[in-house]
Amino acid sequence: SYVLTQPPSVSVAPGQTARITCGGNNIGSKSVHWYLQRPGQAPAVVVYDDSDRPSGIPERFSGSNSGNTATLTISRVEAGDEADYYCQVWDSRSDHPVVFGGGTKLTVL
C-alpha cells in the first residue's frame, strides 16, 4: 500500500515559519490533507485538497504539493500551534484507500 513519510519532529521559535513535509511516491498527483491534533483531542483538518483551508483556520496555515513532497507551512508560529500534525491521502486505486503519515510533533521553542 501507499506510504507517507513525515519527520517525527519539527521545532521552531515563536514568530518564525514552520514547514512540515509529507513524502510519498508521486504524491503531487494526489490530493493531500493535513490535520492538527492537540493532546487529548481528536484530529481536525487544517488544510484539504493540498492548499485549501476550512473556514475558521487562520491564513497562517498553508499547503503545497508537488513531485514527491507535500508541505504544510505555518507562518508566524504561535505557542498554540504546538501539536501533532498528520498528512493523509486517498488512494482510490488501492484496497486500502486511506493512508495517514506517521505524524510530526511541532514544538514551539
Added chain:
Amino acid sequence: QVQLQESGPGLVKPSQTLSLTCSVSGGSINSGTYSWNWIRQPAGKGLEWIGRVYASGSSNYNPSLKSRVTMSVDTSKNQLSLNLSSVTAADAAVYYCARDIGTAMGYWFDPWGQGTLVIVSS
C-alpha cells in the same frame, strides 16, 4: 452542524469482541453520499484507518483488519457500529468515528467524534 459521539465498553478482555457505536446528530446518516469511518490511534502512536460504511450498508475495510472487522449502520437510530473480534493488546487504542468529505480527487475526514478509549485486559 453534524456531530459524532462514540460510545461503548472501555475495557475488553483478550480474545473477545470489541463493540462500539457512533451516534450522529445534527444531520441524517442517510443524507448525501458520505461514508462513515472508524479510525484508531494507539497511545502515543499515529492514526490507523479501520474502514468505512455507507448508509446503504456497503463497506470497505483495512486489509490488515478485514478478517476481524464488521461495520454496520442503523439509519433508524442514526448510528453506525464497529465490531472487532478476537482482540489482543495490539487493539488497545482510542477509537474515532469520522465522516468523509471530498470529491473524486480525494476524501478527508470532517467532522470527527471525540474518541473513546478501549483497553484490552483480562
